[in-house]
Amino acid sequence: MAEKFLMPKLSPTMEEGQISRWVINEGDDFSAGDTLAEVDTDKATMEMTALTGGTLLKVIKPAGSTAALGETIAITGKKGEDITALLAEASSNGSEKKAPAEPKEPAPVAAAAVASTAEVSAPVATSTSKAGNGRVIVSPIAARMAADNGVDLRAVIGSGPNGRIIKRDIEAALAGGGSSGSGRVAFTPSTVVGASAYNDEPTSQMRRVIASRLAESIGPVPTFYLTTEIEMDNALDLRRAINASVPDEQKISVNDIIVKVAALSLVKHPYVNASYQGDKIRFYEQPDIGIAVAIDEGLITPVVRGANLKGFVEIGAEIRDLAAKARSKKLLPEEYTGATFSISNLGMFGIKEFTAIINPPEAGILAVGNAVPTAVVREGAVVVRNIMNVTMSCDHRVIDGATGAKFLQTFKQMLEQPAMMLV
Template sequence: MAVEVVMPKLGMSMKEGTVSVWNKQVGETVNKGESIASINSEKIEMEIESPAEGTVLEIKVPEGEGVPPGTVICYIGAGNEQGQEKKEGRGLPKKERKKISPVARKMANNANLDIDTLVGTGPDGRITKADVLQALPDQKEKQTQTQIQNNKTDHQPVNMMRKTIASRMMKSLQTSAQLTITMKADVTKLTKLQPQLNETAIARHDTKLTMTDFVAKAAILSLLEHPAMNSQYQNERVETFEYVHLGIAAALENGLAVPVIRHAERLSLIELAKTIKLYGKKAREGKLLHDEIEGSTFTITNLGAYGVEHFTPILNPPEAGILGVGKMYETPVYQGGELCKGHILPLSLTFDHRVLDGAPASAFLSTVKAYLEKPVSILL
């Protein structure tokens, strides 16, 4: 009997999921646990694994179409079986397609490459990531020539994740009174302490402590001292939380995810570092559940890896604050009356002026700065 594959419900708030890419086509064999499609919802993208071994009998939901959770998107069974819709004569026609890996398919789609024109060098002629990369220079040249000749602009459809980000950011700016303040933390002592701590952290816990881990811990401790920053403005009232559900923004290939570390105030520095890395990995692999990206009370976003120093983060509604971390840079500083090489970490805090004023917001940021400049206080 054919097995139904349904659109999963990834959280209580999920209303619709979209099939972004089919990794298997009608007539292709599939192993249990093998990825058959990529789906995206409002906030996340993930792979759907086959619940059984067999053949893809029928695809009911084409790429780019959104359906409610629980909707059958395809049937898998023995090669001589038929899906329910095919029995009724309304199934999608079988279409022969070249074999291509999920990563290669996504890259080709993003680059507007015609898969039928690609030559696969993988097993059984399967198109690989390397094949797509090989074809990109020629494709870019053709696109440039076509755009010059036709004077046309390339248009890319907006996926659900991008639409959700756009909607939330616009709502954030329109419904809150946002103000950004900046400070510079002298993390010279921290940069000297960090390698020493990492020797033990790697040896005992197989975990490397990053600057983001220290900033996150400093922010958590500061939120406990300044609870007004750990608040939300909703329904004309301010709700302040005793716990810290920390959001860590993670950049993805096609958008942004903010995994939420619940009760971060209970975690040691090592536990926090492990959790940040775990959630970052799940975000990049599209394995975050809706419940793991909801309910944050404060968010941290880091653009230091992109060379950005100070910037203006946009609040993650309905939170009252978001801390931006810039690129650390070297500069001369005085230590004990002597001029030496120091390390400065730029910090940008955006806060909701409806919840708190500039003075308490500055006090919070000053506390974060103090923890980073005296890193031993983070450990005690």
């Protein structure tokens, strides 16, 4: 029997997904476990696999289109099955999303008998049946009738208060084969603003999440910034020494050293490896450091866990692997969630100093600039040293000025005197 294939939940925070490509084509057979499509979620591109075998009869959401969780994206079944009814539902489903409410007054319904389906035609409704959070509002009996009769509530426009789908709406849907879509005109807003033209591109899932997370941070998180200069010559010597002794594929970066040093410092400063959670402060036992990785569409922070216990080579290999996955959008949710602290390094872009925005619920993020050969005075003489500026953004609800400063002190000391890592 033909079935609707619904948009699955592929990440913990996903509310809708964009089909990035269909792996199989209409008419193709597939078995359980086969990948049908790749879906761009808020964090990564996920493979959408089939739970049972069948044939892809119809693609409803072509590549590039977006579907909410649970929305029909395809119809599957056996070759040659009649899918007209399912298509009708699915198409109303689609038009509902595209057509905003008509801005006219509802037709009077006072004379309509409550139980009469004939007079209560659905298009009189002015509001969509979804609450602001995307939830469908539906009366219990209407929900049950819809379930019993296979009516997709997303395809029904509610005529009750706040767009509540009520019994008569389902009755109308059952009687009239769908209560929405017919005769509705897509609303085209005027786009002329001054003289300039512009192109609208749909906001990607990732960009939306970045926006909401960062706004969330700068809003409720009282942030302050601490900057310090670090003389990196010894750390650079260390890196040279190690890289001279390992094969090419194991060579380490300055950043790998910074990650380990940060992890070691976090262990010594529990208030920095913590999270403000309203009624409690959560202290993490392990430093799990999110490494900001720039990718084409934005950034993502894969997590290096427990770097305090790992060697430089191991850390370096891990970061390379995670970054590669991030760029190909293959990161698994558990690889990019649950960091306890973050590091953003823009040194490779020639950035000398900057501030980064905390990724809640973490309490801090370290913004690392590039190490610049600088003339400094040492023991009365002007000498050249590689100076790196780091700025830590601190959530003041957990980290106080002195707490943050002490953390940076430890961090600085270990980088300037790498032997301190062994102490």
